[in-house]
Amino acid sequence: MATDCRGAQAPSRRDGRYDGGVNEPLDVLIVGGGLVGASLAIALDGAGLRVALAEAAPPRVDLQPSYDERNLVLASASVNALEALGVLGPGTPATPLHRIHVSRRGDFGAVRLDARELGLPAFGAVLPARELGNALLRRLDRCTALERFAPATAVAIEPGDGEAVTIAFACADVKRSVRTRLLVAADGTESFVRAAHGIDAVRHDYAQSAFVTTLTTERPLDGTAYERFTDSGPVALLPLGERRAGLVLSVPTAEAASVAALDEDAFIAFVHERFGWRAGRFSRPGRRRPYPLARMLAARTTAPRCVLVGNAAQTVHPIGAQGFNLGLRDALTLAELLRESHARSGDPGDASLLARHVELRAPDRAATTSFSDDLVRLMGNDLLPLRALRSLGFHALDRIGPLKRRFALRGMGYRGNAPTLGLMR
Numbered sequence: 001m002a003t004d005c006r007g008a009q010a011p012s013r014r015d016g017r018y019d020g021g022v023n024e025p026l027d028v029l030i031v032g033g034g035l036v037g038a039s040l041a042i043a044l045d046g047a048g049l050r051v052a053l054a055e056a057a058p059p060r061v062d063l064q065p066s067y068d069e070r071n072l073v074l075a076s077a078s079v080n081a082l083e084a085l086g087v088l089g090p091g092t093p094a095t096p097l098h099r100i101h102v103s104r105r106g107d108f109g110a111v112r113l114d115a116r117e118l119g120l121p122a123f124g125a126v127l128p129a130r131e132l133g134n135a136l137l138r139r140l141d142r143c144t145a146l147e148r149f150a151p152a153t154a155v156a157i158e159p160g161d162g163e164a165v166t167i168a169f170a171c172a173d174v175k176r177s178v179r180t181r182l183l184v185a186a187d188g189t190e191s192f193v194r195a196a197h198g199i200d201a202v203r204h205d206y207a208q209s210a211f212v213t214t215l216t217t218e219r220p221l222d223g224t225a226y227e228r229f230t231d232s233g234p235v236a237l238l239p240l241g242e243r244r245a246g247l248v249l250s251v252p253t254a255e256a257a258s259v260a261a262l263d264e265d266a267f268i269a270f271v272h273e274r275f276g277w278r279a280g281r282f283s284r285p286g287r288r289r290p291y292p293l294a295r296m297l298a299a300r301t302t303a304p305r306c307v308l309v310g311n312a313a314q315t316v317h318p319i320g321a322q323g324f325n326l327g328l329r330d331a332l333t334l335a336e337l338l339r340e341s342h343a344r345s346g347d348p349g350d351a352s353l354l355a356r357h358v359e360l361r362a363p364d365r366a367a368t369t370s371f372s373d374d375l376v377r378l379m380g381n382d383l384l385p386l387r388a389l390r391s392l393g394f395h396a397l398d399r400i401g402p403l404k405r406r407f408a409l410r411g412m413g414y415r416g417n418a419p420t421l422g423l424m425r
């Protein structure tokens with residue numbers, strides 16, 4: 001159960017500093033209980049460490065900003081890890097992804113990936129973030145040794161004494177301080193923790209907004225995800241059970257207000273104009289919600305006794321469906337390092353542990369952030385030589401089996417230094 005920091009599990013010393021009852025700082029304090037922070041807290045449960053999770057929103061799926069209507073493509077390695085952690089199970093409405101179809105309006109060719117042809121059970125699964133949020137909250141409730149503060153907003157970080165750092169939280173009408181040996185920033189793109197440490201964030205505004213909604217399709221998608229690129233932005237159609245599909249439709253931000261104002265029929269006509277008719281006629285669109293799209297890369301991901309994970313460390317364009325998958329790998333790698341260090345009675349905030357995290361995560365971080373960015377630039381560009389190159393690339397990727405398999409395995413999250421939980425089956 002979560003309490004706000006005035007409750008029974010709140011700071012127990014008179015000076016308001018949390019001491020867990022034994023005058024000791026926490027081992028790990030995770031700020032931000034979004035998809036990544038909650039996953040990390042679960043991965044650390046039972047490790048023997050004293051861990052707390054602090055989240056600004058109350059612990060309800062409808063109040064948590066990141067547990068919303070966006071449909072997430074979970075890479076196969078993420079599905080494995082979330083199953084191994086007891087988050088996903090038979091009751092979770094995840095739709096397996098068997099085929100991926102990538103094309104560009106006006107270009108020759110397409111890339112068709114079929115998991116069975118490549119000897120793979122599935123590329124991953126599609127799950128609304130709200131459902132993943134529900135599953136995470138249920139699993140958090142079953143954690144045996146986790147302190148949870150919610151609603152609790154981190155508002156200040158006091159200089160550390162070398163042994164621990166102190167974070168101040170605003171909880172309703174009171175302010176409380178918590179000491180911890182390691183502070184994990186999982187507080188999203190506008191991370192307070194990152195800013196408080198003076199870590200620069202390099203940003204790029206794509207001047208695009210993604211509308212997320214659901215639709216009924218005339219033809220079942222049958223486990224196929226479509227990604228279609230157009231001059232005015234990409235559109236993805238994701239399978240959600242029998243006849244329902246998740247839509248992610250990017251438009252130039254300047255057009256977002258007029259797309260938001262379309263009535264149902266006009267919106268469906270707009271989607272057909274962008275996506276085509278591969279899934280037959282669309283009907284019954286759900287609520288539409290626009291997300292402004294921007295890239296953010298933190299200049300570094302550590303500070304003394306502090307590490308950044310998930311969107312706080314890097315935020316990518318959703319085009320490649322990589323953001324959460326990448327953030328989960330940040331979190332699982334950190335959990336593995338902390339478990340190993342604890343088994344050797346190590347200090348969870350030790351500089352060498354943080355340096356090892358940076359080292360392990362750097363190749364994946366660099367490759368995945370540039371992959372998502374390159375995809376936006378390459379696919380959004382209408383220059384003739386690029387169109388020819390793209391068509392050649394589509395042609396090669398579609399026909400060269402080993403290339404296809406390598407491409408697919410990387411997308412599924414099996415890449416260098418992958419956290420071992422993701423490899424479980």
Ligand SMILES: Cc1cc2nc3c(=O)[nH]c(=O)nc-3n(C[C@H](O)[C@H](O)[C@H](O)COP(=O)(O)OP(=O)(O)OC[C@H]3O[C@@H](n4cnc5c(N)ncnc54)[C@H](O)[C@@H]3O)c2cc1C
Nearest residue numbers: 032034035036056066073154187188310311321323324325
């Ligand atoms: C349209 C769209 C589609 C996407 N599709 C995919 C996809 O298919 N696959 C994929 O892998 N990724 C996808 N993503 C990306 C994915 O949603 C994000 O990468 C992921 O949600 C990041 O999780 P996070 O926990 O790092 O950050 P967030 O989800 O932003 O969570 C941060 C949490 O920190 C809390 N917080 C903030 N400040 C404080 C504070 N001061 N104190 C306490 N708590 C605080 C917030 O309340 C929030 O709960 C998509 C994104 C978008 C916009």
